[in-house]
Amino acid sequence: MAGQLSIAKALNEALRKSLESDPKTVLMGEDIGKLGGVFRITDGLQKDFGEGRVIDTPLAESGIMGTAIGLALRGYRPVVEIQFDGFVYPAFDQIVSQLAKMHARSLGHVKMPVTVRIPYAGGIGAVEHHSESHEAYFAHTAGLKVVTPSNAHDAHWMLRQAIASDDPVIFLEPKRRYWDKGEVGDAADLPLHSARIVRPGADATLIAYGPMVKVCQEAAAAAEEDGRSLEVVDLRSLSPVDFAALEESVKRTGRGIVVHEAPVFLGMGAELAARLTERCFYHLEAPILRVGGYYAPYPPSRVEEAFLPDLDRVLDAVDRALAY
Amino acid sequence: MTVKSTARARKKAAPGVPDNLRAGSGSAPELVQLLTPEGDRVEHPDFPLTATPEELRGLYRDLVLVRRFDAEATSLQRQGELGLWASLLGQEAAQVGSGRAMRPGDYAFPTYREHGVAWCRDVDPLNLLGMFRGVNHGGWDPNEKNFHLYTIVIGAQALHATGYAMGITKDGADDAVIAYFGDGASSQGDVNEAFTFASVYNSPVVFFCQNNQWAISEPTTTQTRIPLYRRASGFGFPGVRVDGNDVLACLAVTRWALDHARSGNGPVLIEAFTYRMGAHTTSDDPTRYRLTEETEAWKAKDPILRLKAHLDKEGLADEAFFAEVEAASEALGLRVREGVRSMPDPDPTLIFDHVYAEPHAQVAEDRAEYIAYAASFEGGEHH
Numbered sequence: 001m002a003g004q005l006s007i008a009k010a011l012n013e014a015l016r017k018s019l020e021s022d023p024k025t026v027l028m029g030e031d032i033g034k035l036g037g038v039f040r041i042t043d044g045l046q047k048d049f050g051e052g053r054v055i056d057t058p059l060a061e062s063g064i065m066g067t068a069i070g071l072a073l074r075g076y077r078p079v080v081e082i083q084f085d086g087f088v089y090p091a092f093d094q095i096v097s098q099l100a101k102m103h104a105r106s107l108g109h110v111k112m113p114v115t116v117r118i119p120y121a122g123g124i125g126a127v128e129h130h131s132e133s134h135e136a137y138f139a140h141t142a143g144l145k146v147v148t149p150s151n152a153h154d155a156h157w158m159l160r161q162a163i164a165s166d167d168p169v170i171f172l173e174p175k176r177r178y179w180d181k182g183e184v185g186d187a188a189d190l191p192l193h194s195a196r197i198v199r200p201g202a203d204a205t206l207i208a209y210g211p212m213v214k215v216c217q218e219a220a221a222a223a224e225e226d227g228r229s230l231e232v233v234d235l236r237s238l239s240p241v242d243f244a245a246l247e248e249s250v251k252r253t254g255r256g257i258v259v260h261e262a263p264v265f266l267g268m269g270a271e272l273a274a275r276l277t278e279r280c281f282y283h284l285e286a287p288i289l290r291v292g293g294y295y296a297p298y299p300p301s302r303v304e305e306a307f308l309p310d311l312d313r314v315l316d317a318v319d320r321a322l323a324y
Numbered sequence: 325m326t327v328k329s330t331a332r333a334r335k336k337a338a339p340g341v342p343d344n345l346r347a348g349s350g351s352a353p354e355l356v357q358l359l360t361p362e363g364d365r366v367e368h369p370d371f372p373l374t375a376t377p378e379e380l381r382g383l384y385r386d387l388v389l390v391r392r393f394d395a396e397a398t399s400l401q402r403q404g405e406l407g408l409w410a411s412l413l414g415q416e417a418a419q420v421g422s423g424r425a426m427r428p429g430d431y432a433f434p435t436y437r438e439h440g441v442a443w444c445r446d447v448d449p450l451n452l453l454g455m456f457r458g459v460n461h462g463g464w465d466p467n468e469k470n471f472h473l474y475t476i477v478i479g480a481q482a483l484h485a486t487g488y489a490m491g492i493t494k495d496g497a498d499d500a501v502i503a504y505f506g507d508g509a510s511s512q513g514d515v516n517e518a519f520t521f522a523s524v525y526n527s528p529v530v531f532f533c534q535n536n537q538w539a540i541s542e543p544t545t546t547q548t549r550i551p552l553y554r555r556a557s558g559f560g561f562p563g564v565r566v567d568g569n570d571v572l573a574c575l576a577v578t579r580w581a582l583d584h585a586r587s588g589n590g591p592v593l594i595e596a597f598t599y600r601m602g603a604h605t606t607s608d609d610p611t612r613y614r615l616t617e618e619t620e621a622w623k624a625k626d627p628i629l630r631l632k633a634h635l636d637k638e639g640l641a642d643e644a645f646f647a648e649v650e651a652a653s654e655a656l657g658l659r660v661r662e663g664v665r666s667m668p669d670p671d672p673t674l675i676f677d678h679v680y681a682e683p684h685a686q687v688a689e690d691r692a693e694y695i696a697y698a699a700s701f702e703g704g705e706h707h
Binding site for chain 2: 057062102108143
């Protein structure tokens with residue numbers, strides 16, 4: 001399947017392969033059948049696999065999650081689509097209290113191979129509740145794996161691995177990158193939790209995931225023109241975090257900057273900065289800095305550019321880190 | 325209807341509570357009953373039941389043993405052996421009747437009070453006590469007896485049951501599911517979403533609502549303005565109200581509902597009209613919110629006494645039988661007492677054992693940290 005694919009198409013192909021390889025895999029969600037999902041990620045799948053495998057559901061997020069749990073108990077491998085990030089909250093109890101804990105509650109007797117796909121984060125000029133970054137809620141809940149790809153290749157193999165996992169996986173899809181194209185090889189047999197150095201560098205490490213990886217790559221390219229060498233690391237997995245890879249990079253560069261869209265306060269960056277400070281203290285030339293959203297509801301789209309970290313805000317943080 | 329007339333209608337309805345919603349009422353015309361509180365058999369045209377004397381004795385035995393188990397657990401909580409207990413006192417018939425209606429391949433999704441259903445599914449009663457003692461969050465293998473783990477969040481399991489039932493349909497299997505919940509849970513979104521999913525997918529699930537009149541301190545009138553079983557019609561499937569203190573009626577109606585569901589006719593809602601004789605849990609104080617007269621009135625409808633009266637009247641059981649049940653009850657009490665008291669605390673590393681099915685770096689790190697910390701104490705163990 002080598003070739004240039006958009007993230008959206010790479011996800012579609014991953015779903016198709018998962019449906020082909022395991023008859024117990026079922027897709028569930030609102031509008032995922034004939035419409036192919038509002039982002040067309042499930043395009044054509046109901047036509048090829050039938051209404052029993054690609055299930056259009058009632059408009060009830062808790063209902064979708066709760067019945068997916070029941071299907072998993074019956075031996076199925078449900079892949080749930082939540083239409084937009086801000087619509088997942090009605091399913092929050094089913095995810096954090098039921099899905100995440102079933103394996104522990106049963107002392108390991110029950111497995112929960114459920115994948116929850118959520119188009120997340122902003123930057124597409126959407127209306128309210130269509131641009132949220134809620135990864136910290138899920139990463140904070142033990143029992144869930146939380147991952148997010150930043151390119152088509154990762155989108156493909158990470159989704160296949162998420163579906164194959166016997167643990168519940170929250171699969172966050174950076175919706176503003178859906179149409180970005182990239183080379184997609186066959187699904188690699190990589191562990192789902194390994195971070196990746198996107199671009200090597202020597203002066204500071206930019207740590208990002210999902211939609212912000214591209215922003216950090218652009219910042220690193222711009223910084224290079226000023227003679228600064230920035231390393232960019234794509235986390236890929238938010239639970240667990242590949243701290244070994246981050247630690248190695250930050251110790252080498254002496255500086256770390258975490259970039260995400262979600263509000264900085266108590267976000268993923270807080271955890272990453274705290275741990276990296278504990279582990280790399282004597283190697284650090286500057287405190288680990290964070291660049292992210294403000295402590296405010298996601299704003300109306302006409303001002304979302306002020307909320308979202310962009311190349312300049314990242315470079316500003318690089319300046320501050322290098323000034324120590 | 326205008327806003328004004330709606331308001332007037334509300335005002336008019338407010339002071340009075342519909343008769344069939346009153347906690348003291350058990351004789352509303354739509355109530356399916358096969359055994360009167362006096363122990364006399366009555367026939368219902370839609371729900372015939374032929375039970376052999378042996379089956380009747382078996383049901384009696386179940387009711388007595390389940391009540392004994394429950395009483396023992398309440399005592400053990402008072403003695404400090406359990407952190408909490410949710411008693412089923414008064415609801416034995418609803419649970420045993422519905423539990424005995426199930427076939428081996430059927431699957432039950434309980435709340436946290438279905439000790440009688442667990443009994444019918446042959447789940448070891450001691451398994452139920454682990455959560456209340458605080459040594460686990462359930463811990464049994466749900467697939468061993470087709471009895472799912474207790475669910476504390478109200479109504480969440482109704483969706484799990486429905487999803488499981490959707491799987492049965494996909495498998496083309498000849499099984500059905502029962503989802504248990506209470507009158508309070510009928511207000512939850514999850515229960516109503518379960519009704520929707522079950523209805524539109526025509527899933528083989530029986531929703532078994534034990535209307536025990538009280539959701540902790542809130543009466544059924546705080547949950548609904550119509551009898552609960554009538555909710556089903558709005559979702560497009562049948563609803564039946566059964567005398568929840570009549571084990572025979574609960575058996576007959578649930579058996580019918582399960583067969584209805586497994587035959588591809590879709591879900592059924594059963595409202596078992598019953599009463600919680602005890603507290604919500606051992607932390608509750610029902611004297612603050614309900615009248616003694618109400619509880620006394622329901623005592624007269626006791627599920628065990630009415631079946632005993634029937635067995636006596638019809639000469640279906642002798643002294644030896646009752647003595648044998650009594651002896652079994654004593655033996656069960658002893659087994660539960662000793663079993664709970666000798667139930668070991670888990671090794672603290674249990675905290676980390678089943679968070680994920682697959683390795684997870686953060687759990688591994690936290691486990692190592694705990695083990696190192698515990699080992700730092702004298703003797704190598706943290707007490």
